[in-house]
Amino acid sequence: MNSVKVGLLGLGTVGGGVINLLSRNGDEISRRAGREIEVVHAAARHLDRPRTCSTEGIKLTSDPFEVVDDPEIEIIVELIGGVDKARDLTLRALDNGKHVVTANKALIAQHGNEVFAHARDAGVTVAFEAAVAGGIPIIKAIREGLVGNRIEWLAGIINGTANFILSEMYYEGREFAEVLAEAQRLGYAEADPTFDVEGVDPAHKLTILASIAFGIPLQYDKVHVEGIGHVSREDVEYAQELGYRIKHLGIARRNENGIGLRVHPTLLPERQLLANVDGVMNAVMVKGDALGPTLYYGPGAGAEPTASAVVADLVDVVREFSLEPENRVPYLAFHSHALGDDPILPMDEVDTAYYLRLMASDQPGVLADVTRIVGDCGISIEAIIQKQPAPGAEEVPVILLTHRVKEWQMNQACERIQALDSVKGHLTRFRVENLE
Amino acid sequence: MNSVKVGLLGLGTVGGGVINLLSRNGDEISRRAGREIEVVHAAARHLDRPRTCSTEGIKLTSDPFEVVDDPEIEIIVELIGGVDKARDLTLRALDNGKHVVTANKALIAQHGNEVFAHARDAGVTVAFEAAVAGGIPIIKAIREGLVGNRIEWLAGIINGTANFILSEMYYEGREFAEVLAEAQRLGYAEADPTFDVEGVDPAHKLTILASIAFGIPLQYDKVHVEGIGHVSREDVEYAQELGYRIKHLGIARRNENGIGLRVHPTLLPERQLLANVDGVMNAVMVKGDALGPTLYYGPGAGAEPTASAVVADLVDVVREFSLEPENRVPYLAFHSHALGDDPILPMDEVDTAYYLRLMASDQPGVLADVTRIVGDCGISIEAIIQKQPAPGAEEVPVILLTHRVKEWQMNQACERIQALDSVKGHLTRFRVENLE
Numbered sequence: 001m002n003s004v005k006v007g008l009l010g011l012g013t014v015g016g017g018v019i020n021l022l023s024r025n026g027d028e029i030s031r032r033a034g035r036e037i038e039v040v041h042a043a044a045r046h047l048d049r050p051r052t053c054s055t056e057g058i059k060l061t062s063d064p065f066e067v068v069d070d071p072e073i074e075i076i077v078e079l080i081g082g083v084d085k086a087r088d089l090t091l092r093a094l095d096n097g098k099h100v101v102t103a104n105k106a107l108i109a110q111h112g113n114e115v116f117a118h119a120r121d122a123g124v125t126v127a128f129e130a131a132v133a134g135g136i137p138i139i140k141a142i143r144e145g146l147v148g149n150r151i152e153w154l155a156g157i158i159n160g161t162a163n164f165i166l167s168e169m170y171y172e173g174r175e176f177a178e179v180l181a182e183a184q185r186l187g188y189a190e191a192d193p194t195f196d197v198e199g200v201d202p203a204h205k206l207t208i209l210a211s212i213a214f215g216i217p218l219q220y221d222k223v224h225v226e227g228i229g230h231v232s233r234e235d236v237e238y239a240q241e242l243g244y245r246i247k248h249l250g251i252a253r254r255n256e257n258g259i260g261l262r263v264h265p266t267l268l269p270e271r272q273l274l275a276n277v278d279g280v281m282n283a284v285m286v287k288g289d290a291l292g293p294t295l296y297y298g299p300g301a302g303a304e305p306t307a308s309a310v311v312a313d314l315v316d317v318v319r320e321f322s323l324e325p326e327n328r329v330p331y332l333a334f335h336s337h338a339l340g341d342d343p344i345l346p347m348d349e350v351d352t353a354y355y356l357r358l359m360a361s362d363q364p365g366v367l368a369d370v371t372r373i374v375g376d377c378g379i380s381i382e383a384i385i386q387k388q389p390a391p392g393a394e395e396v397p398v399i400l401l402t403h404r405v406k407e408w409q410m411n412q413a414c415e416r417i418q419a420l421d422s423v424k425g426h427l428t429r430f431r432v433e434n435l436e
Numbered sequence: 437m438n439s440v441k442v443g444l445l446g447l448g449t450v451g452g453g454v455i456n457l458l459s460r461n462g463d464e465i466s467r468r469a470g471r472e473i474e475v476v477h478a479a480a481r482h483l484d485r486p487r488t489c490s491t492e493g494i495k496l497t498s499d500p501f502e503v504v505d506d507p508e509i510e511i512i513v514e515l516i517g518g519v520d521k522a523r524d525l526t527l528r529a530l531d532n533g534k535h536v537v538t539a540n541k542a543l544i545a546q547h548g549n550e551v552f553a554h555a556r557d558a559g560v561t562v563a564f565e566a567a568v569a570g571g572i573p574i575i576k577a578i579r580e581g582l583v584g585n586r587i588e589w590l591a592g593i594i595n596g597t598a599n600f601i602l603s604e605m606y607y608e609g610r611e612f613a614e615v616l617a618e619a620q621r622l623g624y625a626e627a628d629p630t631f632d633v634e635g636v637d638p639a640h641k642l643t644i645l646a647s648i649a650f651g652i653p654l655q656y657d658k659v660h661v662e663g664i665g666h667v668s669r670e671d672v673e674y675a676q677e678l679g680y681r682i683k684h685l686g687i688a689r690r691n692e693n694g695i696g697l698r699v700h701p702t703l704l705p706e707r708q709l710l711a712n713v714d715g716v717m718n719a720v721m722v723k724g725d726a727l728g729p730t731l732y733y734g735p736g737a738g739a740e741p742t743a744s745a746v747v748a749d750l751v752d753v754v755r756e757f758s759l760e761p762e763n764r765v766p767y768l769a770f771h772s773h774a775l776g777d778d779p780i781l782p783m784d785e786v787d788t789a790y791y792l793r794l795m796a797s798d799q800p801g802v803l804a805d806v807t808r809i810v811g812d813c814g815i816s817i818e819a820i821i822q823k824q825p826a827p828g829a830e831e832v833p834v835i836l837l838t839h840r841v842k843e844w845q846m847n848q849a850c851e852r853i854q855a856l857d858s859v860k861g862h863l864t865r866f867r868v869e870n871l872e
Contacts, residue, residue: 021584021726022584024586024725025585025586025725028651029584031771031774032583032651032766032771032774033583034763129581135724135726135730136727136730137576137577137580140573140581141576141577141732144576144751145572145573145576146744146748147469147747147751148461148744148746148747148751149461149744150461150464215464215467215468271712273709276707276712283731289461290457290461290743290744290747291571291740291741291744292734292735292738292741294571294735295731295732295733296732296733297709297730297731297732298728298729298731299729299730302728304725304727305727307584308582308584310584311583311584312580312581312583315580315583315584316580319763320759321763322759322763323755323758323759323763324758326470327756327757328755330468330470333468334464334467335467335468335470338467
């Protein structure tokens, strides 16, 4: 049978990884796929750059639209990143009747609904396994492996840089700023860390995961996002004393009123598997009503892990070439006419447990005041601890762990606690999840 | 579109789970699959038994061949277990041109090559996600998600009963026999524990995993199998002191000479995720050359988790109805004409690290004798520890951890150590793996 002709947009790290992988494992891949898959046309911004891969036999251009318009190409692999140009190229490829494989989480999270509409009109596939958690086949697991389940929640460590920083803070007792600087030096973190440590990147991924889990349109602008910049070594240590670890999680949970979508630092019981995912690794837990809790773990980034997901998508697309669109796996797991309309909850209506730390003057009555306020707000306390003051300090740290409450209740309580004369400086609060 | 008509063989726990799941989540499932899936004919040994599911609207029979021969049925779900009758029914269903979904690991591990030959001749699918690790989509992950990778090894906790027993021994300091008796009382373990604790069940599953990972025919009779009956509380504690946990693993690893296939108790470094999979849960780690290490975790048994895998297979089969067989996912991940012929290594040629415990008389020179023998056999020692004798005991436990060696080297060393006058009773040895 003829080989499948692929056009590649972007010859950077991941693009090079895809070419290398198709070449190195070409024999195993075609023994599985039944066809050879071949990159025949590729676009790179600078044609004279040194490459991580051989481009022998590949037609090269600096104009990606040339690849997208090449009539010989059956599948476009979009790896240029960014949003606007990637969107233009993807839509043009789809309108040209080509299938698209993309690793672009921002594109799918922000423009996926439009992209899928074009794909549907053209009767072609858009595959995006590489957009979430690198090479871990998490999109496949949720869309296909859990197809019989009503998904209750999912929660994931889906940014390796943030997890690397939190792991170093935990194991080495280092401060956030110091580890971030090192991660930048090592190339784990971008010079502009906004995407990673402030949560934009995991919010993109969570948007995608939530849509395929619950069958809702992509709604990136409704994700509540908090970064890890305010996690201190102190809180990492207090959490540890209480039997918890702090992880940067993306969480999507359905209750009777709607779906909560949020990315924030979270305390997890230290015996849970997800709490023990260290360094740059990613992991996603998914709870289905029939299956129960499952976890998927692996490298969330890097040239070869990402290429692994791209190649898996390519093989899936090739297998589905001759399938009528209505028998293909739907883009968002549910057929487009059968997507749901569960509302995304405002953050006030999301319920979680809390870790609260305040600095209080070392005088009688503070604990009584705090517990009275918390009780007045309808919040049950699981534990309250007053630490010894640091040598020479006038204030003592007081730490509370609460049961699950609505966010608005906690806001109310915090406002009143903050107003107490005996409470100094700002309250620190983190959400706590028990994922079982 | 018409609903898909399914025939069910076996109305026990899992069969009831499948009917309940298709009914409870029928709406979500057809919004994903695009078709309704309906059990219309079912066979049970005793028609008058109380059921965990409603059988309203389902034609019932005590003769499973009636279901297999029903011309209205498009897919047979085989859940009767056992081997001989399941084989007859499965082959007849395939020869009748029906697709088959099965949870029967013994059938696939022992007769899979024959079953797939019949399916190929008839141009139909055999799906068996439920046969390994319950509802965890591990077959899908390896066959499809990792399709671009050359798999280097996989290792899994694939029997929940054995893992429950080892977890209790670790956390509660209990003895094997005592926990086994409790597991039998709780219904986690069969009255005849052979399958679970002696390793037959995980060997079936490992056979299947190895074939889809490496693209080799099923070769159940070549798996080296050891149970967990000889794991003592003492060794669990010594392992813990050394920073390890003992798990019952199925391991398939490729080296330059062939593939090692083995099920045995194994020491794992306690910081590794797989070492922290507790209770009845299952988990499989898979190392691909591009992707690196990944892990898949979840419930490995039970009515609903198994039903979750059966329903996922049903939807996959339905989607592939109109696909030419050569574009379907191959039974063993690789197309049948492209399966490999890597030999299965004799156990002597498998290499692992070792934990060795011996009881020696408390006299000078024993350590020197032991280390000399081990060195003579070409084995490097990572650690050697001589414990204090128990109060009143005349012998002291000596524990060695070695680097990786071939099994025959270790056999040689053990024989010579065992022959020392100063060594009393039998050596205890366990293999050690560092899965990274």
